[in-house]
Amino acid sequence: MALAKNANHAATAPAFFSVWDLHAYYGESYIVQGVSFNVHEGEILALLGRNGAGKTSTLRALARLDDPMLTHGEIWLDHQNLHKMKAHEASRAGLALVPEDRRIIQGLTVEENLQLAQIAEPIGWSLERLYELFPRLGERRKQEGVTLSGGEQQMLAIARALARDIKVLLLDEPYEGLAPVIVDEIEKTLNIIKAQGITTVIVEQNAIRALKLADRAVILDTGTVVFDGLADEVLNNEKLRAEYLAI
Amino acid sequence: YTNAPDGSGVTLGFNVPQTGAYADEGADELRAYHLAVEHLNGGGDGGMLSTFSSKTLDGTGILGNKVNFVTGDTQTKSDAARASAKSMIEKDGAVMITGGSSSGVAVAVQGLCQEAGVIFMAGLTHSNDTTGKDKKANGFRHFFNAYMSAAALAPVLAKLYGTDRNVYSLTADYTWGWTQQESIQAATEAMGWTTINDVRTPLAATDFSSYIAPVLNSGADVLVLNHYGGNMVNSLTNAVQFGLRDKMVNGKNFEIVVPLYSELMAKGAGANIAGIVGSQNWDWKLENQMGARYTGTNAFVQSFGAKYGFPPSQAAQTCYAQTLLYADAAQRAGTFNPCGIVEALEGFEFDGLGNGPTLYRAADHQCFKDVVVVRGKENPENEFDLVEIVEVTPTEQVTYAPDNPMFAGGALGQCNPGA
Amino acid sequence: MGILEVKNVGKRFGGLQALGDVNLSIAENTVHAIIGPNGAGKSTLLNVLVGKLIPDTGSVMFDGQSVLGRKPHEINQMGISRVFQTPEIFADLTVLENVLIPCFAKRDGSYRLHALETVENEVDINEQAEKMLLDVNMQDKLHMTASSLSRGDKRRLEMAMCLVQEPRLLLLDEPTAGMARADTNNTIDLLKEIKDSRDITMAIIEHDMHVVFSLAERITVLAQGTPLVEDTPENIKGHPKVKEAYLGETQE
C-alpha cells in the first residue's frame, strides 16, 4: 500500500517527536522492520494494527527497553536523541510508557508504586492530584498494587506515568479491561493531558474510540508502516478499515 | 604381582591432601617425599641415608630401578583418596602408595592397597584403629598412635600437675577423636586422675564457645582437647579467650592438655599454645636437645632446611622415613613383590631415622619408638621455635600388647601380591 | 435448578467487602454474562468458583456437588475450566504442548505415571490439539514458544486450552480484552459454534459490550460485590441504573 507512506515525513518543520526507520529484534526474530512517523507537540497519534503487528514492540523500542533490541533507527524527542539512551535516561528525557500488561510492581502498595515514579527527576503530578483523578486509587492506597482489580491496575499504571513530568506519553492498550464508564473517564483525562501540551501515542484495539480521540493515525502490519495520515481519513476509508482493522 | 617394574624404573604414589584444611600438611609431606626420592636416586646430600642403620641403600634407586613418583590429592576424603590411589595403581603403575593426613583416609587407602596388592606406607594417622581393628597385612605405620600419646603423656602430666586432677574433655566426634579420648582417659585415670565429663563436639564445629563455657563451672581443673587441625586451633583459641588458663579451680591452676600436637597447629593457634602440653612423634630439635640417640634428625633437618629454608615437621619426617623404609625393605627382600616387602619389614628393627631405635612389630605393623612430650613456648624466639621438648618417653612405656582391647578386632590377614 | 448455584457468598479482604451477598444461578447450556464496574468483584467471584479463594460465607454447588474445600485441580476435573484475566499459559512450552497438556488431563485425570509412553505416539491427542489450534486460527504457530506470542495470541491460546477440555462450565474472564476486532469477531463465532454444537455452559466476564450482547442469554450486573440486576440483554441495555453505574453515555 503506497498510500502516502511517508506522507507527513516531508510535511512540516522538524517534528517534536520523530521516529525514523526503526528496526528491532527479539534475539533473532526480526519484528520491527523499518517504522517511521512524526508527531507534533500536543498531538495524539493512534498506532493501530492487528495482533502481532508489532505495536507493542515498537513502543518498547521507543521506550528504550532492552527487548526488542534496536539495531537501527533514530528517535528524536524535542531535539534529544533517545536512540542513544537507556530506558531510565529516556524517561528522564520526558518519555513515559504505560505497558500493556500494566506492570504493577509486586510487593509494593498502591502508594509506593506511585512514590516510586517520583524518585527520579523530573516529577509531575502530585499524589493528591492523582488521587483526585482516580478516587478509587486513593481509597486503596495501602493495598498491595497487584491485588487490585484489572481495571484498577490500569488506572494505577496511567497514574504512575502522570506522576512524572512527561513530554510524550506512550499508552499500550489503555482501555483494555476497563468498564465503559471508566473508558469515558480516561478519555477525558487524555484530553486534559493533551490540553497541557503533552504528546501522546496510543495503541488500542478499540480502534474507533482511538481514532475519534486521535489527531493522526499510523497503521502497522508485520512490522512495517502501511498507513500514515489523519485519523479521520481512516474513519472514512472503508477499505482501509476492513483490510487492516476489520472494522 | 601388581605393577611389577619392568627394569626402567619404579613408580611410587604420593597421595597427600593438596586441597582442604590439611593442604599445608600435605605440602610438607610432599616436600619430604621429593627429598627422599632425590636421595634414593643419588641426588642431594643423602639425608638420612648415611645415618640409617640398614646400609643397603646406595643412591642408585631401588634394586637398580630409578625411583619415579606420581602425586595425587586425597582432599582428606576417603572417597577421593581412594580414587586418587586407584588411578596411581591402575594408570601409573605405582607399586607403593604412601601419604595421607587423617586416619579415615589411611584406613580407606590401606584397605584399597590390600585388595589391589600394593604396599601402603601410612603417612599421618594417629587413630588406634589403623593398626588396630583396621590393620592390614599390606599396610605399615611409622607414626605413633593415640594409645602411645596417652601412655607417654600420663606420667609427665602427673609430674607437672599432680595426681589429683579432675578432667573435662572435649572430643572430636569421629573415629580418631574417640580412640584418642579412650586412650587418654585410661592412661590418666591409671595414675589417679578422674574424668568428670567428656563431651563430643561436631567435627564441623568452628566455634567451641558453647562447649567451653560450662567447663569452669563443672569442677574440673584440667581441660583435655582431643581435637586436631582446625578443630584444635579453634577450641584452644576459644579456651584461652575464655581465660581458662588464668583461673584457679580447686585451689589449683587450671590447665589445658592437647594430647596430639603438630607444628602447623601450633602455628595456627599462635600465642595461645604457650605452656600447653602435648605429644609429638618427632621434633626437629630432638638430636640437639636429647642427644645422639636421635641421630638422623640433624642430617634430615639440614638436608630439608637447605632445600626449603625452614625445618621439617613431624609429618615430613614420617613420610621421609616411610619412603626410605620401603626402599630398604625392597632392597633387602630383593623384590618389589609386596609379600617380600612385608616379610622384610615385619619385625624389622632399625635406628638412625631420627626416632632412636625402632621396631616394626610383625603382629600389627605398628612402629614402636620413643614419644616426644612437648610444651608450647612462652616466648618463642622465632617462627619455627614454637614448642619446647619437655621429655622423651622411652619406647617401653608406650608399648602395648598386640591384643590390647583398644586394638582388638580385625585381622592382619595375609599379604596380597595382587595380580 | 441451574448447573451452578451460588448462594449467599461473601468474601472480605481486610477492610474491604469484595463480595457482599452474592446469589447466582446459571442454567445449564446457557451463556451467562457477568458485567460490572472495575473492582466490582467479578474476578473474585470466579476465583471462588475455581477454588483459588475460599469464601467467608455461603455455598457454591456445581451440578449438585459443593465445590468449596476442593482443590483447583479437583474442581477442574469436575468440569469447570477458566480463562484468566491475565493469560495463564505455559510460557516456556510450545503452543502445541500448551494444548496437549489439557488433552492429557482430560483423558488421564489429575495424575497418571505415563513415563514410558511417548507424546508423539499419542495420535488421538495430537490430532485433538491440532484441530483445536486450527479452530482458533493458530495452526501456523504450533512450534513457537508461548512466551514469544503477542498478547492477543496468548489469550487465544489460553482459550484453546480451556475449550479443548470440553468443560461443562467454561468461565471466561475478559476473553477478548486486547484482541483485535477481527479476532474478537472470530472468537464470538467460535464460542457461538461451540455453544451450538455441544453441551456447555458459559459464564463470561467482559467489558466489551459487543461481545456481551452477541453471546449472552442472561446478564448479571455486579456492583460493589452485590448483584444489582439480573435480566435479559435487551432489558439490561436500557436499564437506567446499569447505564449510570457501568455503561456510561458513549456506545459504539
Next chain:
Amino acid sequence: MLGLNKKDTKFLLIVIALTMLTPFLTQPFAENSGLAQFNAGYPDLMQRFAIYGIFAIGFNILFGLTGYLSFGHAAFLGVGSYSAVWMMKLLTVNVIPGIILAIVVSGLFALVIGYVSLRRSGIYFSILTLALAQMSFNLAYSVLTPITNGETGLQLALDDPRILMAKNTSGSLPTTNLFGLSMNSSAKWEVLGHVFTFNVGYYFCGVIAVIAFYISLRIFRSPFGLMLRAVKTNQTRMSYTGLNARPYTLAAFVISGMYAGLAGGLLASMDPLAGAERMQWTASGEVVIMTILGGAGTLMGPVLGAGFIKYFENIFSKINDTVLHGWFNFLPDGLENLLVTLIHPFVGKGWHLTLGALFMLVVIFLPGGLMEGGQRITKWIKNKRSGGGDPNSNKTHAPKPTPHVAE
C-alpha cells in the same frame, strides 16, 4: 526402534557407541608421550564417568524438567552405597543384590524426603533438601557409626558373615563380581604404543548407564515428562487444568533419587567402600554443578558435565612440577622454568583454581552449558559447509519456532 523416533534412535545409538568406545576415546595419547598424563582410560576413572553420568542424568530428571533444585541429592547416593556395602557384608559380593537394595532403599528414602520437602517450592525447597541431607550426613558421620562406620567409611572385612558365600579361608577379601565375573578384571590391548584397558566393571557400569540414559530419554519424550516441564513453567495453570502437580514432582523426585541410589550402589560395587563424605552438601553441590555445567534440561549435558568434573579432579590434580618439567624440557632452561612457574598455580594442588575459573568461563560464555558449546560448533561447521548464509536473510516477521526439547 524401542519406541523411539528416528532421531532419538540415532541419538541412542551414538550414546551406545560412545559408551562402548570409551576405552579408546579416553586414551588418545601414546603411552610414552608426554601427553599420556591426559589419558583417562583406566578402569577407575572410566567407571566414575559412567557412574556419575548416571547420577547426573537422574538429577536432571528432577531439576532439568521440573526446575526443583534439590541440594541434597548426595544423600541418596550415600544411602545407596551403604545399602550395597551392607549387602556385600551380609549376603554376597555378587553386585546384583547390592545394587537392587541400593535402588530400593534410596527410592524409599527419597519418597520420605521428597514428601516432606515438596511441600515447599523454590529456594525453600532447596533448603529443605539441603537440611535433610546435611542431617543425614552429620548423623552418618557420628551417631550412626555402628551402621556407617563413621568417618572411615564402611568397608568389607574378613570376618563379615556373607551367608550366601562359602566360608572364606584365603585371608584376603573376595572381589566384587557379577556371577563370578570379577569387576576388577581387565584385558589390555597394546597397539602402536597405546595401551587400551577393557575392564569388566566399566562395561558393567557402561551398560547400566546406557539403560539409564534410555529410560531418561523415554521420560523426556513421555507425557509424564511434558507434565514435569509444565510444573516448571506454570504450576497455577497446571492446577486449573485439572492436574495435581504434587504426585508428578514426587514421582520425579523418587525416580531421580533411585538413579542416585543406583549410582551409589555401583560405586560400592566397583570399590566396596561407602564413606559419609558422599552425602555431604559439597557432594550434592557437585551434581548440581555437573548438571548446569553440562546443560540442565538437555539429555547429554549432565553426562558431559559429570565427565568434565571427574576428569579434572582425577587428571589435573596429578600434574605436578616434575611432570611439567618433563613436558617442557625440550625448551631452553629459562623458558622451561618460566612456563612451569606460569602453569604451576593451575595444576596439582591448584586444580581447584582451574576448575573454579572454568566454571566461570563456561557459564559466562556458554549460557546453555557445554551442550551449547557443542551446538555452536556444529552450527558453525554447518554454516561453513553451506558457504555461510547471510545473517540478515531472516526477514520473516515472526519469532523463530523453538527446536524440540532437549536435543
Next chain:
Amino acid sequence: MDTLLLQILNGLDKGSAYALIALGLTLIFGTLGVVNFAHGALFMLGSFCAVTFSRLLSLSSVKLDETKLDFLGNPTEIKTPYVEAWFGPETGAAIIDWAVPLSLLLAIPFMILVGFVMERGLIKHFYKRPHADQILVTFGLAIVLQEIIKAIFGANPIPTPAPDIFKGSFDFGLALGMDANKIIYPYWRMVYFSFSLVVIGAVFSFLQFTTFGMVVRAGMADRETVGLLGIDIDKRFTFMFGIAAAVAGVAGAMYTPINSPNYHMGMDFLVLSFVVVVVGGMGSLPGAVLAGFMLGILESFASMNWIKDIIPGIDQIIIYLVAIIILLTRPRGLMGRKGVMEE
C-alpha cells in the same frame, strides 16, 4: 539457670556472627535475588583484610645478628617493625596490638570495592539468568578467590589476636552476685556482639529511612518497569552489592580473634548462612537477623550436656532440624515476603 544464661550469652555472639553474615547475604540473595555462593568468600576476604593489615603493620626492617645462629647455622634476623621505628616502640607496639579493629579502615573500602567490581564485572550479567547459573558462576568465583588466598597465605589458620585489653573474660556471675566462674564471658565477644548491633542498626536505618530499600525491592521485582520510571537501577544494585560485601567483610575482619582465619572458612559458613537467610524468610532483613540470633542460641542450647544425653548428636543437626521445622510450619520462613524466589 546459670547454665541457661551462659548459653544464651554464647548463643548471642555466635548469633551475631550468623546474623551479620546473613544480613549481608540477604541484601544480595533475599533482596537482589542473586544466589551468591561467593558470600562466604567475601566474609573470608574480610578476615584476610585483618590478617593483611596486621602484616602490613608488622612490616619490619631486618638486621642480622651474627652472634646467634639459626638451625641451619646462618645468622638470625632481628626484625623491628617500621611502625615502631616511626612512632616509637610504645605507640608502635600499641598500633600493632590494635591491628584487628584498625583493619576496618582497610576492610571497609576494600570490600566495597570488591563488591563493586564483582557486581559490575560479573553479577550484572546474571540477574536475568536462572538461579542455577548464578550458583555456578558465584561458586566458581568463590573457589577462585579462595585459591588465591590459599596461594598467598597457605591453608593453615593464621592467628590474629585481639588487642591486649580485650584478652580474658568478664565474670557476669560475680557481677550478678553468684559464685565466681559461673558465668564468664570473653571481652572480645562482647565487643563483637556490640559491633554487630551497630552494623545491623546502621544497615537497617539506611534502608528504612531512605527510599533506597524500596527502590531496590521494586527493581528486583521488575527491573524493566523501574527503569521506565527514570531510575537507574543498575547503579543502585551495584551500590547495594558494595554494602553487602562490606557487611560481610567487616563481619569477617572482626571475627578473626574469635577463630583464626583460614582460606576455606567462607565455605564453612556458606551453607549455614543460606539456611539462616531462608529460615528468616527471603527478602526480610529483620528475618535474617532474627533467624541468625535464634539459631545461634538454639545451637548453644543443643550443646548442653544434659540435652546431648537425651538426644545424642542433637548438636550436630539442631540447625537443620530447626530449619526444617520452621520451613514446614511457616511456608515463607519467619518473616519472608510472598513471591520471592518461590519458583
